[in-house]
Amino acid sequence: MLKSLPISFILFISVILFLLFPSQVFSAHPKCHSQDKKVLLEIKAALNNPYHLASWNPDDDDCCTWYCLDCDLVTGRVIALTIFSGNISGQIPPAVGDLPYLQNLEFRKLTNLTGQIPSAITKLVNLRELTLSYTNLSGPIPSFLSQLKNLTYLDLSFNDLTGSIPPSLSELPNLDAIHLDRNQLTGSIPDSFGYWTGKTPEIFLSHNNLTGAVPASFGRFQSMIDLSRNKLEGDPSFLFGKNRTSWYVDLSRNLFEFDVSKIEFSDNLTHLDLNHNRIFGSLPKGLTQLNLEFYNVSYNRLCGQIPQGGELQSFDLYSYFHNRCLCGAPLPPCN
Template sequence: MDTRPFLIFTLLFSTINIHSSHSELCHPQDKKVLLQIKQAFNNPYVLTSWDPQSDCCKWYFLKCDGTTHRINSLTISGGLSGEIPPQIGDLPYLQTLVLIKHENLRGPIPPTLTKLKNLTYLTISWTNVSGPVPQFLSQLKTLLSLDLSFNSLAGPVPHSLSQLPNLNSLHLERNKLTGPIPDSFGEFRGDDFYLYLSHNQLSGKIPASLGKKDFAAVDLSRNELEGDASFLFGTRKTTRGVDLSRNYLEFDLWKVEFPRSLRWLDLNHNKITGSIPVGLTELKLQKLNVSYNRLCGKIPVGGELQRFGYSAYFENWCLCGAPLVKSC
């Protein structure tokens, strides 16, 4: 009996199997961890593509590094519930971690994230994650951006976050944070820094140390802050936006020198006194609101100031001139 066809078939089948096994790019350890994460989330529908029989570099929400074939990005929007599993810390090559719009995601941020020594972008936003903003996040020295906005985080803002040497964007807005803004927040080293702490319950004075930092944008609105904030401005700065609205801030607006780069300024619902500086007419403002304060005097004419309309100026003590109806 001629056995050659059988041998040829056997060799061909073995070759196909060997080629198939070697064609999978995903690192086996990463694949194991991802399947553990899927199980920890109770095998949600959104992770259906995470099939153990397929290459995890081709699964949805993931990106593999083209050289090492290790998972370097995990971005999932919607569909997860339960707590963030600690196994996420076992993806050592992860550079981007984004969990956004998961209303049924709850519990604390796991400390195993400190094992992600290559992480540059961390976003956990629009969830019901609770507990404090963890102190241990200051161990993620490679972070460029930290976004924990729109959650249920409570307690103080950790001063240790200023120890992140490369951070240039911090979003903690729309949580339940209390206490003062840390004095150390004037020590952030990242250039073009964006600081967003709005819609919390922060109280006390804005630390004067923040005046040392040239922020790209600052949003401290809708808190319980008081006292001076004029040091956030200055002609030598390159700040593009400042929102201090709905606090209890008190300073003389007339004495403030604004950066020429300023494009939006919102100071409404405070206790700000003085009059509107003529220097604002020289700025290319796209947004301005100084309503509900204690301003007096004539609104300067020129630039963009009359374009913003009545609502940008009303409910002040004795402010007058266009676009207000009250003449001077």
Template structure:
């Protein structure tokens, strides 16, 4: 009987230890240096309720918006969406050396500027600071983060010119600077990206001037320049040797003879030119394209809409308010 009792006691003790081991392991996972930086970030954001799980009695790898690398247990991602956060981005953000993803989105009371210490994040691949009230110029020092593949600074209050140095980011795939208050023209350097030409979104700004001729030297895949104050000719973006898939040039002041554009890349599926000053007629070669989005309304076009292809699948709203366009889906010529 005594032997059975001892065996039961040992088994119970073993079970208790085994159950406690995961908790012990978990409590040791969080790197203390990273934890310290996260607390500084929380303080700079005003200790908001959305970060209520960030406490000393829990493992920081289990905190809301925090992700640790499974091999190093260092902070690899910080993604904070929507929350009553008031404050600024602390310089301490640069002391998370293993950070690959930083997303701060829909934090409308987040103010100030992007700290220069962010250049210390040499592993950063995704940087999204969107829907905030950050202001001031877009810092050129972002070009020092050579690991960046995605840079999204949309829906903020940034002002000033686009830093030409951004074209030196060798791994950049997406550049979003739309919905700010940027001024000036597109940098000449955007015609000479160090790496592959990224998808570029510059819409809803105060950008102006003619487009640099250097842009004709590169092949864009996705380009959105809508709702700015650009003018001039768009011919440099088209031709059978181009690979552009989607282009939105709407609501600018572009002015050129559309009749002179006879060659379009087969890849082109989105073309929006509405609200410009484009004149001439629609080239017959447009009907060869498989257009998923198409709009030339509010221009100065004339002549018959080429019959066939994708051009008749759109209703009259894609064509109306031109000087003298005619033919289906508009009234006959």
């Protein structure tokens, strides 16, 4: 019988049914799993029942409608818990480890969140993204994070984490980016960070108290790297080379010392920040071949004329000033 009806009429009836009986149309959509609901309410209680989680109502059968989380559309299991920018105090509840299907865990911009990173997180074997940033988490970066083999993104930035960087983090085989910046980390950069089990991730270690030299293993580094605002020293010029694929290198505000005139820069490089170091020599003409979007070599010990051409004159004098005897546009002419 339906075959004899016009398609436009069938579509019209379908729309009417959708508007009149939406719950019946989507009756196959599963509700939140009862065990996940129980765990979420435990998390809420551990965080002192904040107003930010007011939608987490024990009388609501479907926690998939609650704020700060997402469920799998097929199974109804919670796959994302993203709590940010709320007036929440306390510590990360160990109960977060009891959400077995969680793929994304985020506690961000919660300045009253304190304590250490709980080991219960290691139970989240499906976790792909872990963001614990802009909080007051303290203590060391736990080496047990290396057990989360499915992680593609790890962000522990803007906290009060102390101690050294666990070498075992390089055992994360699927990591695309690791943010350990803006903490109070000390010690040296692990040599293992030059030998990742999988591909080399983007590495952000800035605004810490790291010391020593950049490991020689970084000579094979081919990714985005930010080591700025530490107390690193030595000659990291092996990070550069004509065949490098890194487009972003920030070594600023350290104690690095090398002759920049001997460096060949990759055509891929678009962000180069070397300011506030002890770099000497003259700027190589090869810099004029780069499509630079950001560039700063100020506060070093450079000499000679700034090469003419490319993007080098598009940056103002503040990208060059406070060098020993650097001259030429945009600085005053050479004598």
